[in-house]
Amino acid sequence: xxxxxxxxxxxxxxxxxxxxxxxxxxxxxxxxxxxxxxxxxxxxxxxxxxxxxxxxxxxxxxxxxxxxxxxxxxxxxxxxxxxxxxxxxxxxxxxxxxxxxxxxxxxxxxxxxxxxxxxxxxxxxxxxxxxxxx
Amino acid sequence: xxxxxxxxxxxxxxxxxxxxxxxxxxxxxxxxxxxxxxxxxxxxxxxxxxxxxxxxxxxxxxxxxxxxxxxxxxxxxxxxxxxxxxxxxxxxxxxxxxxxxxxxxxxxxxxxxxxxxxxxxxxxxxxxxxxxxx
DNA sequence: AGTGTAGTTTGACGATCGCCGTACTACTTC
DNA sequence: GAAGTAGTACGGCGATCGTCAAACTACACT
Numbered sequence: 001x002x003x004x005x006x007x008x009x010x011x012x013x014x015x016x017x018x019x020x021x022x023x024x025x026x027x028x029x030x031x032x033x034x035x036x037x038x039x040x041x042x043x044x045x046x047x048x049x050x051x052x053x054x055x056x057x058x059x060x061x062x063x064x065x066x067x068x069x070x071x072x073x074x075x076x077x078x079x080x081x082x083x084x085x086x087x088x089x090x091x092x093x094x095x096x097x098x099x100x101x102x103x104x105x106x107x108x109x110x111x112x113x114x115x116x117x118x119x120x121x122x123x124x125x126x127x128x129x130x131x132x133x134x
Numbered sequence: 135x136x137x138x139x140x141x142x143x144x145x146x147x148x149x150x151x152x153x154x155x156x157x158x159x160x161x162x163x164x165x166x167x168x169x170x171x172x173x174x175x176x177x178x179x180x181x182x183x184x185x186x187x188x189x190x191x192x193x194x195x196x197x198x199x200x201x202x203x204x205x206x207x208x209x210x211x212x213x214x215x216x217x218x219x220x221x222x223x224x225x226x227x228x229x230x231x232x233x234x235x236x237x238x239x240x241x242x243x244x245x246x247x248x249x250x251x252x253x254x255x256x257x258x259x260x261x262x263x264x265x266x267x268x
Numbered sequence: 269a270g271t272g273t274a275g276t277t278t279g280a281c282g283a284t285c286g287c288c289g290t291a292c293t294a295c296t297t298c
Numbered sequence: 299g300a301a302g303t304a305g306t307a308c309g310g311c312g313a314t315c316g317t318c319a320a321a322c323t324a325c326a327c328t
Contacts, residue, residue, distance in 0.1 A: 074276090
């Protein structure tokens with residue numbers, strides 16, 4: 001049911017941050033103590049969100065939502081990023097017209113040591129086995 | 135696989151495994167290659183199923199479904215155990231009237247090294263923080 | 269001011285989920 | 299055989315999920 005979209009790796013252009021931070025909007029993030037394991041696992045159990053998290057894990061810099069070329073609509077993309085933020089997996093911040101995303105790696109590692117790494121490794125292993133096909 | 139079940143003279147209560155294996159029914163389990171990370175994560179994202187998996191991880195022997203005193207109905211319990219089996223997290227086998235459950239630890243460790251351990255550790259840590267209250 | 273870019277909100281849709289009770293099957297024991 | 303125990307199958311219910319399109323807001327750059 002996917003529309004259009006050639007799945008391509010998102011290349012990241014921005015190396016500095018030209019925009020400081022958007023003045024108007026603020027995003028709600030759960031505090032570390034409020035991050036729940038079941039919510040994190042649920043968030044990671046969706047292929048699209050896993051794809052986002054894996055991409056974010058490979059990059060050290062922040063990535064805007066639009067560099068992820070997901071085979072879903074923009075509103076669904078917004079939805080997935082929100083799920084990831086609200087369960088504490090990513091941190092989001094507005095910069096100009098873009099919304100930048102970073103993995104909350106340190107927070108997750110502190111809360112659930114080794115979890116993120118083993119999930120990411122598992123995803124890579126599965127992909128290597130041809131796990132991305134039906 | 136023969137059923138030499140109690141033909142004559144059961145002079146004492148057998149305390150090892152009294153039942154060999156139920157003859158009639160067979161349960162479908164996914165082969166290792168068919169186990170998908172996203173299904174495992176989804177299975178573990180439910181509190182009841184996580185509770186089952188944690189209990190199973192603590193015990194080395196197989197446990198029947200009925201020893202889990204879950205605050206849900208029997209039919210819902212059946213449902214959760216089936217989800218866990220069908221996604222490859224547990225192995226189930228009939229013994230007499232009971233259905234015994236074991237974690238597929240070796241399979242999961244081989245497929246996704248460290249994943250199960252870090253998830254279990256994360257669950258324990260969260261519980262230690264008082265994460266089991268609402 | 270006007271145009272463009274990036275992301276949001278809303279409302280809808282079908283699918284799935286977690287849950288239940290009831291009725292059923294499979295096995296054991298009497 | 300009959301009774302009992304352990305678990306299943308079958309709807310059904312309300313909630314949530316992933317998805318979309320359309321209309322909207324916020325910011326940047328002419």
